[in-house]
Amino acid sequence: MTIPASKLLESLEAQIAALRAENESLQQQVVAQLSGARQWMIRRTTEMQQDNEEQKRAETMQRVFYRIAERATAGLSFHDFLQVVHQLLRELMFADNFYVALHNHDLGVVDFPYYVDERDGDEMQRYGVPYKKGMTEYLLELQQPLLMDTARFKALRKAGHMSEASGDLTFASWLGVPMQIHGRTSGVLVVQAYSDDVIYNDEDVKILGFFANHVSAAIERYQTIEELRKSEARYRSVIENVGVGVVVVQNGHMVFVNPSMERIVGHTTEALMAMPFTGSIHPDDVPTVVERHQRRLRGEPVEENYSFRVITARGEVRTLDLSAVLIQWGQRDATLLFVVDVTARVRAEADQKRALQQQIELNDLKSRFISVASHEFRTPLATIHGSVELLSHYEARMSTEQKRLTLKKIDDAVARMAHMLENVLVIGQSAAGRLQFKPQASAIASFCRSLVDELRSTMPDAFQNIQMTLDLPHESLRFELDESLIRNIVGNLLSNAVKYSPDGGAVTLRVKPVQATKLLIEVSDQGIGIPPADQPNLFESFHRASNVGNIAGTGLGLSIVRDAVECHRGTISLHSAAGQGSCFTVMLEAPPADTGNT
Structure with a gap:
């Protein structure tokens, strides 16, 4: 059976229409797929850019935090250290206006060791500011980050939280975070901007909070090191100004000498360190000092205190009292010596001993004088007494020669007594230093x-x-x-x-x-x-x-x-x-x- 041409044409037209519809559907699918791919590419590119920025920021923050920790131990003044902190913060966020405040809980005051502001300058950089109702104090009491714009500041001020705020208060954005120092909220970091172009946000809050944690740890280290330095300075001041000589001996040489030791022996520190530690000790006392020093190093029992003599740079001999203990110096064994100049005391004791000895000798001299005088005076006195009695009773019977001899005995006895008295007088003058x-x-x-x-x-x-x-x-x-x-x-x-x-x-x-x-x-x-x-x-x-x-x-x-x-x-x-x-x-x-x- 033959299909009519008209029907065949209709069939072909229907197929063509179907194909066209299918083609349009396919084109729509292709366009949708291309659009999805393009959107995925855009999203992926944005994600990669964000990841790259976050990585860069993380690297920047890591470098910044390392620099904060490193500069905290670099021996800078506290202001110079905070100046470095300020410069590093600028690498993370807008921080042209920045200050640091520390709360002294014991004194009830707030210190502003670093304050830089385009409006206030550095006039707000002060110490010992009385605690008041200001923005810093409110942040200390709040103990959490505070982000404010003009409206919120006015609301807080109206509520009485910041009724005593000072400085230029026309900022557009203000951000402060507390710092935990030695376990207490004892400080704040604050940034502020006066232009509407800079408005701090939650991301800035995170950055400044993270930054504050590292700065807090750095300040703790700085304060600990600073206290250690002050403690060392106090101890050094005591050591250098105490009247006791302080010496550290290691390997037979002095490795530390305080100024008092210089004054005692008259040698400079350089000279003392250049010579053996026995260099200024009196030669007669060197063996004893060395022997006791070696026994102490061996851990053997030895006198903790003893005396020895030194010869000063001017050739004077002085007596010193020494007290010694074993210590570690530079992770090696050493001896710490405390030396006191007791020359005046020794001389006083010697003078007292001489005076006592002189008194003993004087007493002995008196005893011997009494003994000798009683004996020596008795004989001439007996001669005088006997001669006088002889003349008194028998003068008439005595010849002229007998009288002359008797008178001569009296004269000789008187001369003998006079000579003895003269000798005693000379001895007395000599003993009194008046000869x-x-x-x-x-x-x-x-x-x-x-x-x-x-x-x-x-x-x-x-x-x-x-x-x-x-x-x-x-x-x-x-x-x-x-x-x-x-x-x-x-x-x-x-x-x-x-x-x-x-x-x-x-x-x-x-x-x-x-x-x-x-x-x-x-x-x-x-x-x-x-x-x-x-x-x-x-x-x-x-x-x-x-x-x-x-x-x-x-x-x-x-x-x-x-x-x-x-x-x-x-x-x-x-x-x-x-x-x-x-x-x-x-x-x-x-x-x-x-x-x-x-």
């Missing part, structure tokens, strides 16, 4: 001859068996001498030589100038001599040799000789043996007198 030295030009030869003649007349019996020899300088030579003291020296030595030669023998007086300004006086005899055991104490007052027997004497003569020699800045020596005589040698400072021609 005077008055040198003048003296013709020593004629003076000695006159003195020998005087002794011969007062000791005629003793001189009978003596062969006196004089070896004197030329009569014209004169020397600067104190004749009163020379009389004591030569007179006592000669009278002893004669007195302690009971069997007679040779007695020699030799005077000779030696060197340029010295005078030698030598007195020798062939008498009883002096036992070696008695010689060390021979020049002490009232001391007499053990072999003098019944020979009268007070034991004052050689003590007087010693004092007179010392006044002339001289020396005296003895060479003697029991039974072999004695030789006293005196060396005096006696410059020749300038006789001149008139």
Whole structure:
């Protein structure tokens, strides 16, 4: 059956229409797919851009926070540290106007150590501002971030929360966050903008809050380090200004010396550190100090306190008291020494000891004087008393010669007592430091001859068996001498030589100038001599040799000789043996007198 052409055309037209409809549907699907792909690309690009910005921001924040922590320990002043904080905050957000406030809870005040504002300048940067109803104080009490625009500020101010706010208050946006420092809300960070172009938002709140956490930790570290520095400064000030010398010894050298130690020994710190720690110690005390120091380092028991001597830069010897403990210095063993100059105390103790010894000696001298005087005065007094009674009762029966001899006994006894009293007076003057030295030009030869003649007349019996020899300088030579003291020296030595030669023998007086300004006086005899055991104490007052027997004497003569020699800045020596005589040698400072021609 043949399909009519008209029907076939209709069928074809229907197919074409269907194909067209299908094509339009397909095109619409393609357009929808292209639109979706384009939107996905846009969304993905935006996400990638956001991720990139967040990564950059995270990197920036990480670098910023590292710089905050690093600068907190860099030794900057607090203001300079906060200035760095301000510069770093600008890398994260708009922060041209920025301040930091810290609440001093103990004093009830607020400090503004850093305040930079395009309207207020830095005039608000103050310390010790009384706590009041201001924006900073409200934020401290709120203890959470505060974001304000003009309207909210006015509302809070009207409600009385910020009735005492100060500074330029025409800001467009204000953002503050609290800081937790040492476990308390003790500070705030604030940024503000005066232009409507800058309006802080919740993202800025997060950034500034995160930033404040790191700044709070940095401020804690800074304050801790600053307190440590202040503590160290206080301790250093104490160490440097205390009157006690403080020294740290390590490996045999001083590694720390305070100024007081410099003052004590007179050496600079550099000089003390350059020398061994024993460099200024008195050589006699070095072995003891080193031995105790080494024992202490070994952990052995050792005296915590002891004394030693040092020689200062000026050559003075000073006594120090030392106290020492083991410490760690630079993570190594060291010794911390505390040194006190006790020279004045030691000298005072020595003076007190000498004074006590002198008092003991004086008491002993008094006792010996009483003993000797009671004995020595008894004999002449008995002689005087017996002679007076003899004259009183038997004068008429006595011949002229008997009367003369009796009167001579009285005269001799009086002379003996007078001589002893004169010796006691000289000893007393010497002990009191009142023995005077008055040198003048003296013709020593004629003076000695006159003195020998005087002794011969007062000791005629003793001189009978003596062969006196004089070896004197030329009569014209004169020397600067104190004749009163020379009389004591030569007179006592000669009278002893004669007195302690009971069997007679040779007695020699030799005077000779030696060197340029010295005078030698030598007195020798062939008498009883002096036992070696008695010689060390021979020049002490009232001391007499053990072999003098019944020979009268007070034991004052050689003590007087010693004092007179010392006044002339001289020396005296003895060479003697029991039974072999004695030789006293005196060396005096006696410059020749300038006789001149008139």
